[in-house]
Amino acid sequence: MTDKGVNLDMSLFFGTPEEKTYFCTELLRLLKLRGGVKIQNHSIPDEDIHKLFEMSRKFFSLPLETKMEAKRPLQANPNRGYAFVGQENVAKISGYEKGAGPGTARDIKETLDLGSAQDDLAENRWVPEDSLPGFRGFMEYFYEKAFKTEMQLLSALAIALNVSEDHLKALHNRAENEFRLLHYPAIPASELADGSATRIAEHTDFGTITMLFQDSVGGLQVEDQTQPGVFRSVESAKSTDIILNIGDSLQRLTNDTFRAACHRVTYPPAIKAGDNTEIPERYSIAYFVKPNRQASLFPLKEFITDATPCRYDDVTAWEWNNRRIGQLFG
Numbered sequence: 001m002t003d004k005g006v007n008l009d010m011s012l013f014f015g016t017p018e019e020k021t022y023f024c025t026e027l028l029r030l031l032k033l034r035g036g037v038k039i040q041n042h043s044i045p046d047e048d049i050h051k052l053f054e055m056s057r058k059f060f061s062l063p064l065e066t067k068m069e070a071k072r073p074l075q076a077n078p079n080r081g082y083a084f085v086g087q088e089n090v091a092k093i094s095g096y097e098k099g100a101g102p103g104t105a106r107d108i109k110e111t112l113d114l115g116s117a118q119d120d121l122a123e124n125r126w127v128p129e130d131s132l133p134g135f136r137g138f139m140e141y142f143y144e145k146a147f148k149t150e151m152q153l154l155s156a157l158a159i160a161l162n163v164s165e166d167h168l169k170a171l172h173n174r175a176e177n178e179f180r181l182l183h184y185p186a187i188p189a190s191e192l193a194d195g196s197a198t199r200i201a202e203h204t205d206f207g208t209i210t211m212l213f214q215d216s217v218g219g220l221q222v223e224d225q226t227q228p229g230v231f232r233s234v235e236s237a238k239s240t241d242i243i244l245n246i247g248d249s250l251q252r253l254t255n256d257t258f259r260a261a262c263h264r265v266t267y268p269p270a271i272k273a274g275d276n277t278e279i280p281e282r283y284s285i286a287y288f289v290k291p292n293r294q295a296s297l298f299p300l301k302e303f304i305t306d307a308t309p310c311r312y313d314d315v316t317a318w319e320w321n322n323r324r325i326g327q328l329f330g
């Protein structure tokens with residue numbers, strides 16, 4: 001099932017007061033219904049996103065030994081550096097939010113995780129500058145651009161939810177986010193036929209929201225919020241679309257008003273697992289928006305009422321991240 005009805009034009013957010021209200025209301029409605037929404041005409045320039053994909057292609061085309069110069073420690077926390085195909089299998093955290101057990105599928109993907117250049121807890125890992133000139137500078141630049149758009153999206157969410165914009169933004173003002181380049185190599189469709197391998201297994205993201213960019217290959221699926229078990233294909237008309245989805249931290253902060261969107265990547269809709277064909281390579285980029293590490297994920301007071309008693313304990317964003325990452329590496 002492909003969902004074509006979840007586009008939202010962010011130029012409305014910057015328009016008249018009526019247009020702004022419409023954008024915020026639609027954002028809330030679509031996220032509650034679908035768990036994910038495609039945002040167009042946001043504030044990240046198209047040429048920056050095209051360059052981001054170009055840089056990502058160049059990075060993953062480097063020889064493995066060069067990429068390994070930026071290698072991720074085996075138990076990285078927070079995630080930083082290059083993870084080779086097979087290093088991380090997200091099935092280990094599949095089903096967590098549903099109280100279901102982990103899966104065993106292997107992910108066939110390679111990734112590079114980056115954080116803020118100002119982060120005093122963990123340093124980024126880079127390949128030598130002369131192996132990919134301009135890569136580091138551009139990634140640091142893009143991180144800042146994405147942070148500005150993050151702040152606008154948090155404002156829109158706060159307005160829609162009728163909570164303090166300043167407070168929601170203050171919870172995120174240290175930009176302790178994670179920025180991930182992903183490459184799914186081309187593989188024979190038969191490799192995914194028996195379910196022992198996939199591109200990325202079903203999971204929820206840990207942060208507040210995720211801003212995702214994808215190429216035109218397809219294969220991303222998001223679970224419908226109102227029909228558990230129904231996954232819809234989410235395709236991008238343009239790689240500049242931001243696919244916005246909800247993560248665990250926003251589920252907690254809003255006491256389940258929003259629920260984290262379960263998603264996965266498998267073969268593109270046009271291909272069947274048993275086909276005697278090759279699944280083309282796929283590139284995507286995820287910007288995981290996270291609350292400041294010291295911020296509490298205790299539900300905001302607006303969401304605790306007699307009818308909706310508090311469902312979550314008082315953990316910090318950092319404790320939450322550790323709990324989730326611990327499972328991934330456990």
Ligand SMILES: O=C(O)CCC(=O)C(=O)O
Pocket residue numbers: 180182200205212214220263264265284285286
């Ligand atoms: O590749 C994608 O489209 C999704 C990636 C993803 O879900 C993740 O890295 O958390």
Ligand SMILES: [Fe+2]
Pocket residue numbers: 203204205263
């Ligand atoms: Fe994800």
